[in-house]
Amino acid sequence: MQVHLIEGIIDEVDSTVHVSWVQPRVLGIPQVKALRERLDSWVGKVHTTLLSIEAETPDLVAA
Incomplete structure (x- = not known):
């Protein structure tokens, strides 16, 4: 978004x-x-990170 390759909204x-x-x-x-392979890999890494964070901080992450 910074270099104007895409426009949109990130809703955190x-x-x-x-x-x-x-x-x-x-x-x-x-x-x-x-590109699809790279995106699939990235999505997998993000999901693994999410699971790791949820496992480490069960009281902080609402299901």
């Missing part, structure tokens, strides 16, 4: 990101597949 309370605009760019199928 609801843990959501709303993207309203993306800088156009043409990607080939191999590039899209590589």
